Structure formats: C-alpha cells, structure tokens
Amino acid sequence: MIAATVPPPRVVLYEGAGSAPLDPDVRTRLLAALLDRGYAVTRAVPGGARREEASAAAFVVLGRFGGAVPDVHDAAGRTVHVHDIGMSTVDEAVALVEEARAGRPMNRPDAGAATWKPWFPVIDTARCTNCMQCLSFCLFDVYGVAPADHTLRVENPANCKVNCPACSRVCPEVAIMFPKYHAGPIDGAPVSEADVHREKMKVDISALLGGDILAKLRERSAEAKSRFSKERSADAALAERRRCLTKLADAAAIPREVLDALPTPEEIERRTAEAARKAAAARDAREHATGRAVQS
Amino acid sequence: MGETAGATPRVLYCRCAYAQVVPGDVKDAVLDGLARSSVAFEMVPDLCEMAARRDGQLADIARAVDPARPLHIVACWPRAVRGLFHLADARLPDAGVEILNMRAETAADLLARVGLDVGSGTGATPPEAPA
Ligand code: SF4
Ligand code: SF4
Numbered sequence: 001m002i003a004a005t006v007p008p009p010r011v012v013l014y015e016g017a018g019s020a021p022l023d024p025d026v027r028t029r030l031l032a033a034l035l036d037r038g039y040a041v042t043r044a045v046p047g048g049a050r051r052e053e054a055s056a057a058a059f060v061v062l063g064r065f066g067g068a069v070p071d072v073h074d075a076a077g078r079t080v081h082v083h084d085i086g087m088s089t090v091d092e093a094v095a096l097v098e099e100a101r102a103g104r105p106m107n108r109p110d111a112g113a114a115t116w117k118p119w120f121p122v123i124d125t126a127r128c129t130n131c132m133q134c135l136s137f138c139l140f141d142v143y144g145v146a147p148a149d150h151t152l153r154v155e156n157p158a159n160c161k162v163n164c165p166a167c168s169r170v171c172p173e174v175a176i177m178f179p180k181y182h183a184g185p186i187d188g189a190p191v192s193e194a195d196v197h198r199e200k201m202k203v204d205i206s207a208l209l210g211g212d213i214l215a216k217l218r219e220r221s222a223e224a225k226s227r228f229s230k231e232r233s234a235d236a237a238l239a240e241r242r243r244c245l246t247k248l249a250d251a252a253a254i255p256r257e258v259l260d261a262l263p264t265p266e267e268i269e270r271r272t273a274e275a276a277r278k279a280a281a282a283r284d285a286r287e288h289a290t291g292r293a294v295q296s
Numbered sequence: 297m298g299e300t301a302g303a304t305p306r307v308l309y310c311r312c313a314y315a316q317v318v319p320g321d322v323k324d325a326v327l328d329g330l331a332r333s334s335v336a337f338e339m340v341p342d343l344c345e346m347a348a349r350r351d352g353q354l355a356d357i358a359r360a361v362d363p364a365r366p367l368h369i370v371a372c373w374p375r376a377v378r379g380l381f382h383l384a385d386a387r388l389p390d391a392g393v394e395i396l397n398m399r400a401e402t403a404a405d406l407l408a409r410v411g412l413d414v415g416s417g418t419g420a421t422p423p424e425a426p427a
Contacts, residue, residue, distance in 0.1 A: 007353075010353070028331040032324070032327060035313055035339055036311070036341070037341075038313070040338070040341060041338075042337075042339075043335075043336055044336060045334060047336075048336030051357070052356055052360065054355075055351065055352025055353050055356050056352075056353070107345060109313040109314050109341065109342070115314065117315060118314050118342060118345040118347075119344075122376055124375050124378075124379055154383050177376050179372060179373070179376040179377075179380065180317050184373075187317065187372070187376065188374075188377075189400075190373075
C-alpha cells in the first residue's frame with residue numbers, strides 16, 4: 001500500500017567536473033538496476049541544465065571521483081549522501097543507494113507480493129464533462145471532487161481494485177483511462193468515433209449494479225442464509241455470489257477477485273447511496289458555481 | 297502539444313517498471329541509447345506510481361517546462377501521461393512538451409526524435425535533463 005511509504009531518495013549520477021564518466025555498459029546496467037528497484041535517477045553532465053528540486057527529501061550522488069569525494073551541501077539543508085563508485089560493481093553501487101534509504105518502507109517493483117501495482121483511473125480532462133457518473137458508480141471511494149472548482153478528481157488512487165477497469169465502461173465520454181490496461185482506448189490510445197459510439201451503446205452498469213443485480217443479490221442472500229448456515233459452506237456462498245454477478249462481470253470486464261472481494265449487498269447499497277449523494281452534491285455545487293460565473 | 301523541433305531538447309524517460317505494458321525490448325533499447333549518449337537526462341521508475349503518490353517531482357518537472365527548451369517525455373500514450381501529471385496536481389503546459397510513445401514507436405525512431413542517432417554513441421546537440 002502506498003500510503004505508508006516515503007519518497008525514496010533521489011539518485012544523481014554525477015558525470016560533471018571532477019568526476020570521470022562511467023563505462024557505458026556499467027552506466028546502462030546501473031540505471032536499469034536502480035529504476036527496476038524504484039529509484040529515480042538524474043544524470044548530470046557538463047553543460048547540463050539544472051532544475052529546482054523542491055520535492056526531493058534526500059539525495060544520493062554517485063560519481064567516479066578518483067578518491068576525492070567532494071563535500072556537497074544542499075542549500076535547503078536536506079541530506080546528501082555522496083559516494084565514489086569508481087571501484088564499485090553495479091550491485092555495490094545499488095547497495096549504497098539502498099543503504100541511504102535506511103530501511104524506510106517504499107513501494108518497489110521488485111518486492112513480489114508486497115508490490116502495489118499502480119492501477120487506478122486517470123481522467124482525460126479534455127473529454128470529461130464532470131457528469132459524475134463514475135463517482136456514483138465507484139464503491140471504493142476512488143473518486144472525489146476538487147474543492148476549488150467542484151470538478152471530478154481521482155482522490156484515492158490506491159483504493160482502486162487492481163486490474164479492474166469497470167468504471168471506464170460507465171463513462172459516456174470515454175474519458176477514463178487505465179494506463180496499464182492492455183488495449184485502447186482504455187490504455188490512453190486516441191479515442192475514435194467508433195469508440196464513442198460503442199461506449200454510448202453500453203449497458204448502463206450503474207443501473208445494473210444499483211438495480212436488478214443488487215436486488216437479486218439481496219434476495220438470494222436472504223434466501224441462502226439459512227441454507228448456507230446449515231451447509232456451513234463458504235465455497236457455496238461464493239459460488240452463489242459469482243453466479244449472481246456474472247452479468248456484471250461480463251458487461252464491465254470485472255476480474256473475479258474483485259467480485260469476490262465485494263462487500264455484502266447491504267454494504268453495497270449503503271455505499272452506492274453515499275456515492276450517489278456525493279455525485280449529486282458535486283453536480284449542484286458546479287451548477288451553482290457556473291450560474292454565479294454567468295451572472296457576474 | 298507544443299511543437300518542439302529545432303530547439304535543444306531535454307529528456308524524461310519512464311521505465312514503466314510495475315507492469316509489462318511497454319514492450320521490454322523497446323524500453324531497454326531506449327534506456328541503452330540514452331545511457332550510451334553524452335547527454336543529460338532524468339529517468340523515473342514509473343510515472344503511474346509517482347502520480348498515485350502525488351510525488352512532487354512531477355510538479356517540479358511541470359514547473360520547469362520552457363517552450364524554448366522543449367521537454368521530451370519518453371513514456372506511453374500522450375493522453376495518459378498528461379492525465380497522470382494532472383492527477384498529481386502538476387499540469388503540463390501545452391507548449392514545450394513532446395510526449396513520445398514507447399507503446400507505439402520503435403526505439404530507433406524514439407531516439408532519433410530526441411536527437412540521438414542509434415549506434416553513434418553521442419548526441420549531436422546534447423539535450424539536457426529537465427531544468
Ligand atoms: S463519467 Fe466520465 S465524463 Fe462523467 S465525470 Fe466521470 S470521467 Fe468525467
Ligand atoms: S506513464 Fe505509461 S509508460 Fe509510464 S509507467 Fe505509466 S503506463 Fe507505464
């Protein structure tokens with residue numbers, strides 16, 4: 001989960017004055033190794049421009065200083081670790097960066113099951129009309145409203161269910177992208193007229209979820225409660241829920257794991273109502289703001 | 297998107313390290329081409345992951361965009377990349393930014409567009425890291 005992590009230290013591969021350039025093979029391998037462990041790297045060369053680094057919390061500077069490691073200070077007082085990697089292997093250089101992190105947790109691509117895959121909706125603001133259908137649809141509080149202008153905002157990206165692109169299907173404007181999806185236009189590829197037409201023809205999944213699917217779920221859940229309690233079978237309960245949600249899964253390409261993780265029908269109902277309330281409030285606030293702007 | 301031809305480019309490379317949506321051979325070849333050049337650049341593990349954390353580096357980069365010294369972002373679809381910066385409260389200006397797509401273009405074409413000849417080992421006009 002990303003909420004508990006701190007930004008990793010920023011790595012600077014310094015090949016400017018006072019530092020000899022790295023061997024090109026070593027440079028390629030070092031860059032790949034650092035990036036694949038989650039570290040951003042800036043390469044500095046003579047004549048290269050600098051930009052303001054307001055956001056970095058700490059720096060690790062790597063160079064071939066020939067033993068004369070320079071004394072570097074950050075004007076803002078942030079920690080700067082400087083290392084001579086002239087005699088180091090790629091693994092040793094990477095270890096110096098890891099050491100500078102001092103065990104602070106970070107999301108990283110190479111952590112196996114502990115890795116959070118960055119999967120969340122991204123809005124094409126040039127297409128979005130702020131109709132708030134996505135906000136009404138999402139049960140996991142991913143969407144919110146920007147306080148300044150009451151426009152749609154992806155508030156809690158980490159709440160999104162990995163590999164589930166369902167909300168992209170409810171957007172009438174094809175404005176919702178998942179950059180790590182495998183196909184266009186959901187991955188961000190240009191939107192064609194045919195895509196727009198297809199989206200408008202789609203089943204209204206919000207209605208499906210709030211309507212017959214939910215009703216069926218509730219009805220079957222009540223019916224099944226006594227039966228399942230007698231059978232004591234969690235598998236049977238799961239199978240029942242799956243059968244019930246197949247229509248929704250097929251319509252919106254929702255992965256099985258996401259359906260299995262859905263809350264109880266009562267909780268779904270509560271969250272749907274809450275999301276709808278938020279969406280309606282946002283639409284009202286926008287209308288109000290737009291009306292005020294027109295009057296003035 | 298801003299037209300950037302003719303000016304000295306700056307380079308931001310996205311490794312897309314948390315998924316396999318960018319072809320591995322393309323992202324490796326682009327990284328290798330940049331690493332073997334004499335140019336400055338900035339590389340990030342995954343713009344998506346940084347956007348989710350609202351990493352301030354994205355705002356720093358967006359703030360530093362200068363139409364006179366165009367920024368080439370080598371990542372994926374331009375719509376997605378602009379949306380990610382926006383999500384991170386770091387709106388990329390229209391002018392001075394060219395987004396190059398590793399999902400749709402070859403490494404040789406991408407490197408040529410940032411001013412690097414594949415195999416030459418140098419940048420004719422050295423681009424600079426985002427300033
Ligand atoms: S459903 Fe689409 S158009 Fe409507 S607010 Fe969401 S992203 Fe914007
Ligand atoms: S911006 Fe594109 S290339 Fe970069 S991490 Fe996201 S999906 Fe991958």
